[in-house]
Amino acid sequence: MSDNFKKEYVTPPSAGAAKEKFGNFLQSVRDHLREDYRKQYVIRKTLCSFLVFLFWIMFWVPPLGIFGFLIAVVLTWLSFVFWHYSYWNYQGGIIQNFLDGLVRYGTFWGLVKKTILQYILVYFWITLAAPAFGFFIWRKAVKHNQVLYVTNERRDIWNEN
Structure with missing residues (x-):
């Protein structure tokens, strides 16, 4: 064997390094x-x-038991962590533009029920899609070194300087 192909042995990362990486994430x-x-x-x-x-x-729980419960906990935690990114992705997107332009017909209480149901389903979708969409939006923000926010056009009279 030639000298160009020497084996180098590397020690595996310690548990402290893994905790530090998770904290940095x-x-x-x-x-x-x-x-x-x-x-x-x-x-x-x-x-x-x-x-x-x-x-x-x-x-997940009925078919997989305790393993399904663990999957549910992990997916919920990811949804909670990436929720703001998924919500940012929803703002001004195709779904929001479609729903904002939707014309509703019916009685007053029928319209109220439809609007409440629409908001519940939209927020449910945002949270359900957060582990995937939120993660990709976060990666894009890291890649372009951007800080995300939602522009709110309402004036906050209590917070004005």
Whole structure:
């Protein structure tokens, strides 16, 4: 064997390095959202994550048992972590533009029910898709070094300087 192909032995990373990488990952997820955007929508995010958790429990636990429960917990945690990114992706997208332009007919209470059901289904979809869409949007934000936020045109009279 020639000298060009010498074997190099590398020690595996320690547990401390893995914890540090995981901490850096969570910090990066937080850092690519503007602080005021990160603090908004906490109640929606929590309620939607709970609904998605119940959905995953019904979907995964009967066929897989405890392993299905673990899958449900992991997917719910990912939904919770990446919810803001998925919501950012929804803002101004095809689904929002379609639903905003939708004309509804019916009685007053029928319209109220349809609107409430629409919002529940939209937030459920945002949370359900968050592990995939949110992750890809976060990767794009990291790649382009962007901090994401939602522009809110409403004036906040309590917070003006």
